[in-house]
Each structure stands twice: as structure tokens, then as C-alpha cells.
Amino acid sequence: MRYQWKDIEWVFFDEASMIGYETFIQMDSRLRQLKKKEDEPFGGLNVIIFGDLLQLPPVKMTPIYDQPLRYLPAVHLWRLFSLVELTQNMRQQGDTTFADLLNALRVGELTAQHFQLLMTKILTEEDQVGEFGLHNAIRIFPKKDMVAAHNEAVLEYYRNLRVQMYTIKADDTLVNATRNATNVDIGSIVSTDINKTGAMPSQLVIFVGAKVMLRSNVDVEKGLLNGAIGTIKEIIWPNFRRDQMYPTDIPSVRIDFGRDGIHLIQPRAVQFPALRNYGTIERRMLPLILSWACTVHKMQGCTVDYAVIHLGSQLFAKGQAYVALSRVRSLDGLRIDELDCSKLTGKTPCNEEAIKEMERMRRYQMYRAL
Known part of the structure; x- marks a missing residue:
């Protein structure tokens, strides 16, 4: 985000631990281009970076504080x-006991x-009602398949209650085609990975x-x-309809x-590359996913009052347990x-x-203060 205070421009980068050094370089390069100051870091703008380096590192990238050898001898x-x-x-x-536990973890x-203390927070049968019920408190898992399950x-629970549900399908269109796609099923050239489709699901x-x-x-x-995260309170169909009339209604x-x-x-509409170099896909869809459960990575940056967290054998990355637990405000809201x-x-x-990088920065600040 960019802000201007009086005559000074500031740029804020949030969740630093999620930014890879490669992305950091791209940000620097783009700001130099925009400000037309190629010789000044970040185009001469004042930059503030927020975040906890001890949270989850960026996926398939070098941490923001670790310059890869291939970028030497650049600044x-x-x-x-x-x-x-x-x-x-x-x-x-409001919960110093919980804060002390997190600081240690x-x-x-x-x-x-x-x-x-953690043992006292293991989910029991009595917890299955109220705030920690199946469809209430969010479940935080380390893996996507656990989230999907x-x-x-929860959907099956509501189906058994005969709740009226609607299946919304994304509207995909091939634009800027670079190959003849006359006889090609558009579904065959769209990735099934939501991270490669502008974060928009194909179906909801x-x-x-x-x-x-x-x-x-959105705003x-x-x-x-x-x-x-929120709860749907009303569904508004196109053209003042009272219900879903066509499968393509969004x-x-x-x-x-x-x-x-x-x-x-x-x-909303987003564009992303089609598979096999067919061009660009434009997808129109609600920018939503179901969230009775989420991965630890997706919850990074979020705060919740109640959560049920998996701290079992499926944990696979450094910092997952810490990030998952620290999403909750207090021990009372944790199972x-x-x-x-x-x-x-x-x-x-x-x-x-x-941790080593944090210690290095602290030593450097002490040295500067002398």
C-alpha cells in the first residue's frame, strides 16, 4: 500500500515472512520504474515492512532476509x-499465560x-456442541486435503438438515487466444489449482x-x-430472480x-494464463471459498475468537504450530x-x-546506538 503524508511518500509491506526475496526484488524494480528513479532503492520512496519473521516462510521462495547467491553482488x-x-x-x-506459551513455542x-496446559485444551465430546461444534469454530489444519474433508x-451435516443449497459454477471465457481453440473444451485448458486461477474457485x-x-x-x-471470514446472510440472484434459474447464474x-x-x-472477473499456451482465461465468479476449515498458511494474518487446531502428525513445516495457535485471542477460545x-x-x-536473523538485527541496532 502507498500513502502520502505532507510531501513524503510511504510504502507499507505487510506480512514480511510471506514475501520471498525474489518478490522483494520485483517490488523494488517496479517502484524504480514507476518513480523513474532507476538508481534509488524502491524509487526513493520510504518503505516500512511489518511482520514476524518467525511465522511461516514463503512457499518455494527464499526468505525476504536471505539474498540468494545468484543476486550477488547486487545491493x-x-x-x-x-x-x-x-x-x-x-x-x-488479555491472556498473559497464553502469550507466554506462544513466546516459548x-x-x-x-x-x-x-x-x-496444551493437554487441557484437547477437544472432548462435550466440546462438540456450542462454540466448538462441527460447524462453528474454524478448524485449522496443516494440509489442504484435511481442510477439504x-x-x-460440514456440508453433509447441513444437507442432512435439508438446508437449501446452491452450486455456483464459474463463467470461464478464453480471451486473447494464441491458438485455435474451436474444438477445445475450455475446462481442459483451465488449471485445477485455485492458486493458478486468480484465487477464484471453479465451483462453490x-x-x-x-x-x-x-x-x-475487495475494499x-x-x-x-x-x-x-464471514457468514452469508442473503443471496441476491441476477435480474431480481427469487431463486437460481440457470446453472450459469452467479x-x-x-x-x-x-x-x-x-x-x-x-x-468479480480475473484473468490468468490458459494451459498449453492457449492464451488467457477470464473467469467471472464470487471471490469466496468455504471456510469452516482452513490451512495454516491461509490463516496467516487472521485473528479468530474460537478455533480447533490440529497439532498432530500431519504438521510438516517450521512455524506451523506457532502460527496456528497464535491466530486465537485466548486459551478459552482454543481446542x-x-x-x-x-x-x-x-x-x-x-x-x-x-531467529539468527532477528539476533543479527538486534545486535546491529545496539551497535548503531553506541
């Missing part, structure tokens, strides 16, 4: 910044007392009461950002985002569906390289 962009460390925990500020220093289980089951997550930034000022929906209020979310203590010790819970 190490990360080393141009100074550290301002925030020490007050705002998310868990993020650096791999859990004690026996911490494990005993839980979301399908919705109903009044469904819990959904935004997959794009930053209103808090309607990628990752915002409605608008009113969603209650809690503290951010109720907002109208309309279908654990599986706990493998071995996954919270050793090298799995924390990123040693990120």
Missing part, C-alpha cells in the same frame, strides 16, 4: 532496513508446564448460513481483505464479517483435535534461520 535490499521491534502482544493481550523452548463433512456450494472466506482484496478501507451475497459489518460481495508433542520440540516448531 542486499533487506540490509537497507533498520529494526524497530514491537514487544507488546496485542492479539493475546516460537523459539522452540516449550516447558513441561506448557505441554500440560472437514468442509465436506453456498447457502444462507455458510461460512466463507474472501479470496481477494481495503472497509477491511474486506483476502482472508476475511449471485451476489451479503456477508456478515463480524466487527467489519455486513457487506455486499459481488462476482486441539490432535496433539503430538514431538512435533512441538526439536526443529519443527521454529525457524532457526529466522
Whole structure:
């Protein structure tokens, strides 16, 4: 995001741990082009980067603080910044016991007392009603297949209640074709990976009461950002229809985002490359996915009051347990569906390289202060 205060322009990068160094270079290059200042880092703009380096690292990229050898001897962009460390925990500020546990987990220093505390939060049959029921508190899993299985289980629960559901299918069109696609099924040249289709799903089951997550930034000022979670309150069909008339109908929906209020979310169009070099696909669809469950990666940056978290054998990356647990405001809002203590010790819970970088920055700031 870019802001201007008086005559000074600022650029803010959020969630630094998710930005790879390769992306960092692209940001720098683009800002130099936009400001027409090729010799000044970030085009001469003032840049502030927010984030916790000990959260999940970027997928298939080098961490933002680690300059790859292939970029030497270029300027190490990360080393141009100074550290301002925030020490007050705002998310868990009302639960110091939980905050202490998280601080220990993020650096791999859990004690026996911490494990005993986590054991008291294991999900029980009594928890299956109320806030921690199947369709209430969000489930946070390490893997996509676990998320899909839980979301399908919740859909089946509502089907058994005979809730009226609608299947919404994306409207895909081939634009800017680079090959003759006259006899080609458009579905065969569209990726099944949502991350390669502009974050828009090909199909979505919705109903009044469904819990959904935004997959794009709709309105930053209103808090309607990628990752915002809410509940569908109304479905509005095209042309003032009272129901879905055609399989191709894509409605608008009113969603209650809690503290951010109720907002109208309309279908959006995105473009992405077609498979096998056929050109560009334009997809029109609601920018939503079901969210009774989400992966740890998708929850990064989110805050919830209640969650059921998987801390079992399926954890596979450093920082997953820390990020998952730290999404919740307090221990009262936490339940654990599986706990493998071995996954919270050793090298799995924390990123040693990120810890070393934090220590380096702290030493550098002390040296500058002398």
C-alpha cells in the first residue's frame, strides 16, 4: 500500500515472512520504474515492512532476509532496513499465560508446564456442541486435503438438515487466444489449482448460513481483505430472480464479517494464463471459498475468537504450530483435535534461520546506538 503524508511518500509491506526475496526484488524494480528513479532503492520512496519473521516462510521462495547467491553482488535490499521491534502482544493481550506459551513455542523452548496446559485444551465430546461444534469454530489444519474433508463433512451435516443449497459454477471465457481453440473444451485448458486461477474457485456450494472466506482484496478501507471470514446472510440472484434459474447464474451475497459489518460481495472477473499456451482465461465468479476449515498458511494474518487446531502428525513445516495457535485471542477460545508433542520440540516448531536473523538485527541496532 502507498500513502502520502505532507510531501513524503510511504510504502507499507505487510506480512514480511510471506514475501520471498525474489518478490522483494520485483517490488523494488517496479517502484524504480514507476518513480523513474532507476538508481534509488524502491524509487526513493520510504518503505516500512511489518511482520514476524518467525511465522511461516514463503512457499518455494527464499526468505525476504536471505539474498540468494545468484543476486550477488547486487545491493542486499533487506540490509537497507533498520529494526524497530514491537514487544507488546496485542492479539493475546488479555491472556498473559497464553502469550507466554506462544513466546516459548516460537523459539522452540516449550516447558513441561506448557505441554500440560496444551493437554487441557484437547477437544472432548462435550466440546462438540456450542462454540466448538462441527460447524462453528474454524478448524485449522496443516494440509489442504484435511481442510477439504472437514468442509465436506460440514456440508453433509447441513444437507442432512435439508438446508437449501446452491452450486455456483464459474463463467470461464478464453480471451486473447494464441491458438485455435474451436474444438477445445475450455475446462481442459483451465488449471485445477485455485492458486493458478486468480484465487477464484471453479465451483462453490453456498447457502444462507455458510461460512466463507474472501479470496481477494475487495475494499481495503472497509477491511474486506483476502482472508476475511464471514457468514452469508442473503443471496441476491441476477435480474431480481427469487431463486437460481440457470446453472450459469452467479449471485451476489451479503456477508456478515463480524466487527467489519455486513457487506455486499459481488462476482468479480480475473484473468490468468490458459494451459498449453492457449492464451488467457477470464473467469467471472464470487471471490469466496468455504471456510469452516482452513490451512495454516491461509490463516496467516487472521485473528479468530474460537478455533480447533490440529497439532498432530500431519504438521510438516517450521512455524506451523506457532502460527496456528497464535491466530486465537485466548486459551478459552482454543481446542486441539490432535496433539503430538514431538512435533512441538526439536526443529519443527521454529525457524532457526529466522531467529539468527532477528539476533543479527538486534545486535546491529545496539551497535548503531553506541
